[in-house]
Amino acid sequence: MAYGTVSADIIQSSVPGVSLGAGNASIMKNRIINGAMVISQYNGTNSVTLGAVNPQYTLDRWCFQTSQASKISTQQNQNSVTPPVGFSNYLGITSLSAYSSGSSDYFDVTQRIEGFNTADLGWGTANAKTVTLSFWVQSSLTGTFSGALNNNTGGGSGASYVFTYSIPVANTWTQISVTVPGSTSGTWSGASNAASIYVTFNLGSGSSFLTSTTNSWTSPGQYFGSTGSVSVVGTNGATFYITGVQLEVGSSATGFEYRQYQQELALCQRYCYAQDNRAGGIYYVFGTMAAQTSSNAFCIVPYAVTMRATPNSVTFSAANTFYSDPSNANYTGAQIDQLGKTTGVFTLTGTSGLTPGYAGRILSNNTAAAYVIWSAEL
Amino acid sequence: MYSSYTTKFGQLFYVIKHDDGSETHFTNESPYYQAYLKWLEAGNQPLPADTGA
Numbered sequence: 001m002a003y004g005t006v007s008a009d010i011i012q013s014s015v016p017g018v019s020l021g022a023g024n025a026s027i028m029k030n031r032i033i034n035g036a037m038v039i040s041q042y043n044g045t046n047s048v049t050l051g052a053v054n055p056q057y058t059l060d061r062w063c064f065q066t067s068q069a070s071k072i073s074t075q076q077n078q079n080s081v082t083p084p085v086g087f088s089n090y091l092g093i094t095s096l097s098a099y100s101s102g103s104s105d106y107f108d109v110t111q112r113i114e115g116f117n118t119a120d121l122g123w124g125t126a127n128a129k130t131v132t133l134s135f136w137v138q139s140s141l142t143g144t145f146s147g148a149l150n151n152n153t154g155g156g157s158g159a160s161y162v163f164t165y166s167i168p169v170a171n172t173w174t175q176i177s178v179t180v181p182g183s184t185s186g187t188w189s190g191a192s193n194a195a196s197i198y199v200t201f202n203l204g205s206g207s208s209f210l211t212s213t214t215n216s217w218t219s220p221g222q223y224f225g226s227t228g229s230v231s232v233v234g235t236n237g238a239t240f241y242i243t244g245v246q247l248e249v250g251s252s253a254t255g256f257e258y259r260q261y262q263q264e265l266a267l268c269q270r271y272c273y274a275q276d277n278r279a280g281g282i283y284y285v286f287g288t289m290a291a292q293t294s295s296n297a298f299c300i301v302p303y304a305v306t307m308r309a310t311p312n313s314v315t316f317s318a319a320n321t322f323y324s325d326p327s328n329a330n331y332t333g334a335q336i337d338q339l340g341k342t343t344g345v346f347t348l349t350g351t352s353g354l355t356p357g358y359a360g361r362i363l364s365n366n367t368a369a370a371y372v373i374w375s376a377e378l
Numbered sequence: 379m380y381s382s383y384t385t386k387f388g389q390l391f392y393v394i395k396h397d398d399g400s401e402t403h404f405t406n407e408s409p410y411y412q413a414y415l416k417w418l419e420a421g422n423q424p425l426p427a428d429t430g431a
């Protein structure tokens with residue numbers, strides 16, 4: 001049978017929201033990871049008040065950049081509104097004050113996409129491919145909001161495409177679609193584990209990060225939004241909810257690519273691997289124990305997947321939440337021993353009575369919620 | 379409050395000690411490092427370096 005040709009960017013099915021696009025694939029077409037806001041390894045369903053540390057990862061792969069502390073709280077499914085049809089989760093954001101941003105302030109939520117996942121787009125070359133960003137959004141505010149695709153470079157090699165979108169009705173989900181011609185200028189990471197495209201939703205950045213040039217590429221320039229767009233942080237109690245974020249090749253938005261839970265989790269674990277029993281459970285196993293001395297023990301942890309890079313941060317719960325068996329040892333300190341892309345080793349310190357060379361397992365104890373979060377985020 | 383230590387393989391880690399007893403250990407490639415530099419610029423002093431396990 002001969003192959004046919006369909007001269008269209010999108011093939012729409014009879015089912016609303018279900019379609020195939022020009023992205024050369026109907027699977028893994030979405031360059032966004034955790035676009036449906038399903039995975040939340042860092043904080044579970046807990047609310048987080050953001051500090052002034054950048055970036056701050058809350059839901060997996062979504063990072064906040066905030067220049068001022070305590071202006072935003074964020075949470076998976078914050079305030080329990082009903083998600084759009086087909087979705088179970090959203091990223092919730094609430095403004096904690098009526099803050100008037102200074103020129104150098106910035107407030108945004110961003111996904112930093114790894115170069116390996118965008119190299120085929122050819123950005124920065126004459127063959128740059130057009131992409132379409134789509135998402136569902138709801139806010140207590142109405143008006144013109146903004147965001148950007150950029151390469152997070154402020155110098156001469158910087159490039160930003162600032163887009164605007166309208167939320168006409170408060171507290172109602174609206175689906176937005178923005179088509180962006182491929183960037184033929186600027187410097188973009190190729191096939192590497194470095195960050196390439198930054199997909200940014202502006203929440204109230206200051207004038208230094210805003211431009212009046214919208215819906216076209218600006219280079220050089222590092223911008224997060226448009227001049228005069230709605231500032232979420234400018235209104236105390238304002239809400240901003242988002243889900244169903246998809247970035248795909250082509251000039252039309254196609255149906256959202258739903259992934260199996262384990263598939264999405266594994267994609268996230270390339271950047272963050274959380275060993276965590278805070279949601280419940282006792283005697284959670286962290287890894288193999290080997291007594292180093294009478295007071296110190298190694299814990300050897302093979303990660304769930306190969307990480308993007310050697311982790312650049314590891315967060316431990318309080319040392320007394322860990323426990324080793326055999327020996328029934330409790331500990332007072334934890335330190336990194338050695339890190340790799342597939343395995344990490346940490347050392348628990350401050351106990352007594354271990355027999356050097358003996359092996360066992362490191363567990364959470366039976367009363368506290370212990371966790372270790374290995375992070376290799378961009 | 380920050381402290382630091384060097385592993386036996388020579389890698390330097392900085393430590394944020396949180397109020398709940400948890401700790402974040404990070405390298406100079408971590409996003410936390412920029413916050414650490416700002417903290418130093420503000421005139422703060424880290425705790426003495428630990429000797430490592």
